[in-house]
Amino acid sequence: MPGPQGPWEPVREDLAETGAAVVYGTLGTWSAYLQQPEVLQPLLGRDWARYLSQPHPRSKERFLASRLLLRQAAAEAIGTVPELVDLAYHPGGRPYVRGCDQIDISLSHTEEVMIVGVTRRGRIGVDVELAGRRMAGTASETQGFTHVELADLDRAPASRRNDLLVRLWTLKEAYSKALGQGLRFRFTEFGFALDGAGARLMQPDGRPVAGGSAWTFVTFLVEPRYVVSVAVYDSGFGGGVDLSVETALDDGLLDTLLRASDWR
Incomplete structure (x- = not known):
């Protein structure tokens, strides 16, 4: 995936057809989209403090680019925007999308390559x-x-x-x-x-x-x-699952969340 602009349609197609999708990006292409400091904090959400704690510029760049790829992939899977993807972590460090157990996600990176896996069938791990x-x-x-x-x-x-x-x-x-x-x-x-x-x-x-x-x-x-x-x-959930947050959430709750975020 060359950047946030996609194309993301193959990801949605893979999720619809097989229940899982794997995408990768390179640090050089994704970090090029991270030159606007004013958008970083709302984009990272609760990851902002972890970003600031990274000890070296290179590790900050890798952390930022990998979380952007992860958020974008998860957003495409559930039909929303990256700013509304609330990433959290289990005690062992495994990421998940808070309040959205319809999907499972996994992240791995080394040197210049970042890998993200998304599934709606159960669990996924990538390395x-x-x-x-x-x-x-x-x-x-x-x-x-x-x-x-x-x-x-x-x-x-x-x-x-x-x-x-x-x-x-x-x-x-x-x-x-x-x-x-x-x-x-x-x-x-x-x-x-x-x-x-x-x-x-x-x-x-x-x-x-x-x-x-x-x-x-x-x-x-x-x-x-x-x-x-x-x-x-x-896990045997089957293939007929609509992942969109607009159908996964109660209409009244969704409308309240959207008004609170000023996003339509």
């Missing part, structure tokens, strides 16, 4: 890593993967080992984010069997996880130096 991140032969390899995963890697060509490790790591990050656990969930307590661009959730001993069919996992490249993995849990 992005530099494709060239070195993991083979490091502590991450021995501490972050099951014995079955490492045995599978041993059977793969040595030239692909690091690429597969990065892919598995991003899948684990995305899955744990969807669960709301982050790095508190030990990565040796679950594993993945890679299957084309997708993956299947496995127990540490290599057996399929009960109920794992409700999860969808996919990995792809962007920009193209970055590996992105997405985990989506279908």
Whole structure:
């Protein structure tokens, strides 16, 4: 997504057709829209204090651009404007839209790339890593993967080992984010069997996880130096959900909120 102007129609189409959408932006293109300080505080809302607390100009820029992308994507999903998206955070840091449990959101960023996931079917987690991140032969390899995963890697060509490790790591990050656990969930307590661009959730001993069919996992490249993995849990809500805030809220309440914000 090159900027707030979109095009956002593919996001709405994906949500309507599949129940989930994933968008990405680059820091350079999105930070170009953040040169008007007078609009930053109302745009960030309760994130304003977190923005001011960022220790370095670069971290401030990344925080600002990533929250703008997240707010814009959530706004498009529920049919409103970013200024009216009230972002909040669970104790573990997982973001959500306050007062709008029709959707679930997830955010990840590294270096120049920001990823946002939105779903109306249940839970979503996204993660992005530099494709060239070195993991083979490091502590991450021995501490972050099951014995079955490492045995599978041993059977793969040595030239692909690091690429597969990065892919598995991003899948684990995305899955744990969807669960709301982050790095508190030990990565040796679950594993993945890679299957084309997708993956299947496995127990540490290599057996399929009960109920794992409700999860969808996919990995792809962007920009193209970055590996992105997405985990989506279908809670069985179905596909016929109208996400617009205008239908999700009582008409009288909506009118009161709009008058209070002076937005139509």
